[in-house]
Amino acid sequence: MGARISLDYITHRFGSASAPTLSNINSEIKSGQQVALIGRSGCGKSTLLHILAGLLQPSEGCVRVNGHQVTKPSARWNMMFQKASLYPWMSTEENAALGLIFAGTKKREAVAQVQELLAMVGLQEKNKAKVQSLSGGQQQRVALARSLATNPEVLLLDEPFSALDAFTRTALQEDVPAICRDRGITLVLVTHDIDEAVAMADRVMIMSQNPGRIVSELSIDLSYPRRHMDAHFQSLRSELMDRFENIDKLAHGEDLISDSDTENPSLSAQPSKRSLP
Ligand SMILES: Nc1ncnc2c1ncn2[C@@H]1O[C@H](COP(=O)(O)OP(=O)(O)O)[C@@H](O)[C@H]1O
Numbered sequence: 404m405g406a407r408i409s410l411d412y413i414t415h416r417f418g419s420a421s422a423p424t425l426s427n428i429n430s431e432i433k434s435g436q437q438v439a440l441i442g443r444s445g446c447g448k449s450t451l452l453h454i455l456a457g458l459l460q461p462s463e464g465c466v467r468v469n470g471h472q473v474t475k476p477s478a479r480w481n482m483m484f485q486k487a488s489l490y491p492w493m494s495t496e497e498n499a500a501l502g503l504i505f506a507g508t509k510k511r512e513a514v515a516q517v518q519e520l521l522a523m524v525g526l527q528e529k530n531k532a533k534v535q536s537l538s539g540g541q542q543q544r545v546a547l548a549r550s551l552a553t554n555p556e557v558l559l560l561d562e563p564f565s566a567l568d569a570f571t572r573t574a575l576q577e578d579v580p581a582i583c584r585d586r587g588i589t590l591v592l593v594t595h596d597i598d599e600a601v602a603m604a605d606r607v608m609i610m611s612q613n614p615g616r617i618v619s620e621l622s623i624d625l626s627y628p629r630r631h632m633d634a635h636f637q638s639l640r641s642e643l644m645d646r647f648e649n650i651d652k653l654a655h656g657e658d659l660i661s662d663s664d665t666e667n668p669s670l671s672a673q674p675s676k677r678s679l680p
């Protein structure tokens with residue numbers, strides 16, 4: 404099962420005197436929802452994801468998962484990074500089993516438990532292979548299996564596919580949300596790729612820069628599998644592009660989303676008449 408996440412008035416400064424990197428981020432993510440967080444490089448996406456993962460404590464405010472404040476990392480909310488970070492001297496199955504082993508499961512049992520997951524991510528034939536012999540996409544699939552092995556309620560992805568070739572990326576953009584939907588996992592994906600956001604998320608949050616704030620939202624009401632060439636896919640993509648181009652206006656205008664919009668993202672799915680020309 405997934406988990407409900409609340410971001411309660413999060414402000415973060417690196418160094419006490421500096422200007423905030425994140426300012427007053429307040430939102431609610433429903434259990435099982437798939438959210439993409441998009442914004443320019445350096446706007447604070449990774450910082451916010453680290454806060455969600457409990458890897459960083461915000462200067463003000465807090466994150467709650469099912470009402471409980473996040474104060475440290477946990478296998479219940481797993482983070483997956485752009486680099487797979489596998490141990491090259493271990494096999495696929497040993498790498499995939501690591502989270503379980505760290506959580507106290509005996510190695511033999513942990514390795515047995517990950518076989519089904521490895522099959523799900525298309526690596527059943529590679530379970531004994533050393534990860535060094537795998538392609539980048541396959542290594543990222545091992546990292547995905549490792550993240551899923553501990554049955555997380557939340558999966559946090561930080562630009563996980565940006566180093567992969569287009570075919571592998573497209574395959575994972577389909578597979579990961581499907582797996583999360585199947586298991587009811589709440590997904591938060593950070594990306595600077597608008598197509599990736601439309602392909603994977605059912606809700607997109609747009610972040611401004613200096614300070615990082617959530618300035619707009621769009622709900623993605625597309626069914627699966629999603630086809631990039633579909634007219635509705637393209638119209639949602641253009642809408643996001645438009646908002647992105649107007650991000651400075653959104654950040655300084657009256658369009659900062661309110662609490663009521665956050666509870667019902669479809670409310671903010673309409674193009675803003677106030678700020679767009
Ligand atoms: N550990 C840190 N110490 C000081 N500044 C940091 C640290 N991590 C990130 N920053 C700064 O915070 C801002 C946001 O960074 P980041 O969250 O990595 O952005 P994004 O992921 O959107 O590219 C950047 O200006 C970056 O230099």
Ligand SMILES: [Mg+2]
Binds near residue numbers: 448449450
């Ligand atoms: Mg980043």
